[in-house]
């Protein structure tokens with residue numbers, strides 16, 4: 001039977017990389033997009049179809065899931081994440097999906113853990129108990145966060161504001177997560193596996209700033225902000241209280257060194273080494289150099 005792989009959250013950081021990776025496979029791909037306009041960029045791939053998914057409108061799920069054989073399940077960081085994940089797994093079960101690969105997060109099973117991890121763990125457990133063959137990916141923090149969240153201050157001021165002290169993190173390139181996902185979705189050996197995925201080295205934000213300076217030819221410095229200042233900055237951007245608390249909790253664990261674990265998963269599964277931060281910076285140099 002021909003495989004049809006659905007990717008939810010397809011226009012996000014990992015989804016975008018995964019759709020591109022799957023465009024070279026002999027499968028049909030459904031890019032599950034919140035907004036059809038944002039999915040326009042996928043129309044260049046002949047094996048990719050766009051399908052609307054709005055988690056707030058469950059009726060969109062049935063159309064998106066009908067005829068699908070495998071799902072790459074990406075959910076955003078929202079307060080009802082667990083509820084959404086349950087809905088997605090239930091729909092997959094109803095239409096007879098034969099594998100769900102869930103994008104989770106590093107440390108999801110830590111005790112007592114942090115809010116982000118606990119929500120992912122609940123989603124993992126629901127999936128594991130569903131009877132649908134599953135694979136769980138638990139990546140560390142994405143290198144792309146330095147574009148998504150720090151890109152503006154890097155471009156405008158040459159500064160990275162974070163409350164991470166000297167904490168080292170084994171940042172992963174989202175492109176490598178997609179490369180692992182591509183293998184896991186197209187080869188049968190990964191059912192029931194939980195894969196911890198990291199970059200090749202743990203580095204501090206100070207080291208990140210040094211790499212970005214080298215690659216961009218600019219001076220980019222790290223400003224280690226006190227937690228209270230980080231709270232105020234997020235508050236001034238109208239971030240909800242629950243999200244601010246969850247972000248600060250995450251940052252405390254990273255500052256304490258809990259994000260530094262390095263795994264060999266990318267190399268083991270894809271046959272090529274995980275990208276270094278320098279390679280990431282070189283590939284995305286335009287994001288760090290003002291026009």
Ligand SMILES: NC(=O)c1ccc[n+]([C@@H]2O[C@H](COP(=O)([O-])OP(=O)(O)OC[C@H]3O[C@@H](n4cnc5c(N)ncnc54)[C@H](OP(=O)(O)O)[C@@H]3O)[C@@H](O)[C@H]2O)c1
Pocket residue numbers: 008009010011012013014015033034035038053054055056074075076077103104105106116139140141142145
């Ligand atoms: N960032 C990290 O460092 C990190 C590390 C480990 C794990 N994770 C996990 O990775 C996941 C996020 O992945 P990502 O960073 O690739 O995603 P992302 O860039 O945050 O994108 C989220 C995607 O979900 C879509 N979306 C948002 N609301 C939706 C709705 N109501 N209905 C349907 N789609 C909706 C978005 O579309 P629109 O933009 O059009 O709304 C977008 O395509 C989270 O579960 C997070 O916990 C992240």
